[in-house]
Amino acid sequence: MVQHPPDDDLLFKALADPSRRKLLDQLHANDGQTLVQLCEHLDMTRQGVTQHLSVLEQANLVATLKQGREKLHFLNPTPLQEIHDRWISKFEKPRLKALAILKRQLEKRHDR
Template identity: 75%
Template sequence: MAERPADTDLLFRALADPSRRKLLDLLHAHDGQTLSELCEHLEMTRQGVTQHLVLLEAANLVVSVRSGREKLHFLNPVPLQEIYERWIAKFEKPRLKALSNLKRRLEKGND
């Protein structure tokens, strides 16, 4: 599935803010939290946290589900995996190959 440029821009915009990254960390540590639970860990108003959650939901990093009167928030790691595959993994392969070659050369030198 190819990502549209606007989706990528929204995703990086969502990740650019430290408060939004903290929300993602909180959900990674304990998924399915309410707004009140998330607010306990941030020094901002409920409205401020809500605005950050709206942006995270728009970037598809957070999914919310109604459970009775509560709205639970869950981390969606799929967009992060897509960033990893597109932007990080392709740079890891040459580095790992270089380390493997270096290891082989060093071990060969000990013979």
């Protein structure tokens, strides 16, 4: 059986939770938010949001920057792109190739 890097496990674990996906959506919409700003959109305690952010940071999906007394959270889409490249794009290629062949065949029929 093929062993995947531990980062993959952390990434899939992070993405498995709907609250964490919502945090990622919030950062996508408005990057560089504080904990207080992120808490406004979730029905959970600050401690709960902090725990979710910790999982996202461990999976390298969120990066932080201290600015004075505040800690800003930023989306890091690189791990998602890597998963896309590894898992999704290889399944898209045959489908796209089949669509291109079908298009050419239909265009040939239309030109007759």
